[in-house]
Amino acid sequence: MILSEALRSLFGERTTISFSEFMGFALYHPRFGFYVRGGRAGRSADFLTSPEVGPLFGAVIARVLDAWWIQAGRPDPFVVAEVGAGPGTLARAIRFAAPECSASLLYVLVEQSAFQRSLHGEHLPGWMGERGGFELEAFVSSPQQGDGPQFLSASELPATFAGVVLANELLDNLPFDIVRVRASGVVEELQVARVDGAVDEAVDGPGWEVASRTIDEIRDRFGSTAIGPATVAVPGGARPKVRGQQQWGPDDAVPAT
Numbered sequence: 001m002i003l004s005e006a007l008r009s010l011f012g013e014r015t016t017i018s019f020s021e022f023m024g025f026a027l028y029h030p031r032f033g034f035y036v037r038g039g040r041a042g043r044s045a046d047f048l049t050s051p052e053v054g055p056l057f058g059a060v061i062a063r064v065l066d067a068w069w070i071q072a073g074r075p076d077p078f079v080v081a082e083v084g085a086g087p088g089t090l091a092r093a094i095r096f097a098a099p100e101c102s103a104s105l106l107y108v109l110v111e112q113s114a115f116q117r118s119l120h121g122e123h124l125p126g127w128m129g130e131r132g133g134f135e136l137e138a139f140v141s142s143p144q145q146g147d148g149p150q151f152l153s154a155s156e157l158p159a160t161f162a163g164v165v166l167a168n169e170l171l172d173n174l175p176f177d178i179v180r181v182r183a184s185g186v187v188e189e190l191q192v193a194r195v196d197g198a199v200d201e202a203v204d205g206p207g208w209e210v211a212s213r214t215i216d217e218i219r220d221r222f223g224s225t226a227i228g229p230a231t232v233a234v235p236g237g238a239r240p241k242v243r244g245q246q247q248w249g250p251d252d253a254v255p256a257t
Helices: 005-012 019-028 056-071 089-096 102-106 208-224
Strands: 078-083 105-110 127-131 149-154 164-168 176-181 189-195 198-203 232-236
Touching: 005 208, 019 189, 056 078, 056 102, 056 164, 089 105, 102 105, 102 149, 149 176
Parallel strands: 078 105, 078 164, 105 149, 127 149
Antiparallel strands: 176 189, 176 232, 189 198
């Protein structure tokens, strides 16, 4: 499969799709997604976040985890789930900081990208592999208690568990939608459209009612002054201006690797 075929499959019979669908494709498609094709954080990589700057950020988080562990009565295991763990940089920094809770620490690296998950075991002694659909309750009475820190990889959060959830720069990795509110109060939803074999923008798509309800929800929460004649980005509900066009011709096709 080449990129143009994958895009056609994404649209199917539709002429427009939500920006969140398009963004999800760009980031997480199993062949062409940014994170699948090697996109990652790091000094010599594509972007930089606090854990990649140095070990200090992880050391600070480790101290906070100790405080919460003590406050919770020193549970064993002490479950910490990092959502959007990437290659595991923050987990490694926390382990290096050797917090007091280490012996009880069960650290779950939650990461949607299979490529990123494949990197977790490289520098994490105590890594117990990847779990899918597992229940953390099984570890509560485990004979491995007190042998931490232990690390698990997962593609999603366990359904239920008691512990701490960490997330660093997570929201900018989640597909979102965009709506535009004009001065007249009319809500326009910007969608990604298929026009003559190219990806372009479409205004006032069929999902504008969903966007309108989203705006009402924001007004209810923050007050009417929070919404004006501006562009509003809402994770999970609205649609973006795509600048330029991506042609689907054979010259622009990206082969699978």
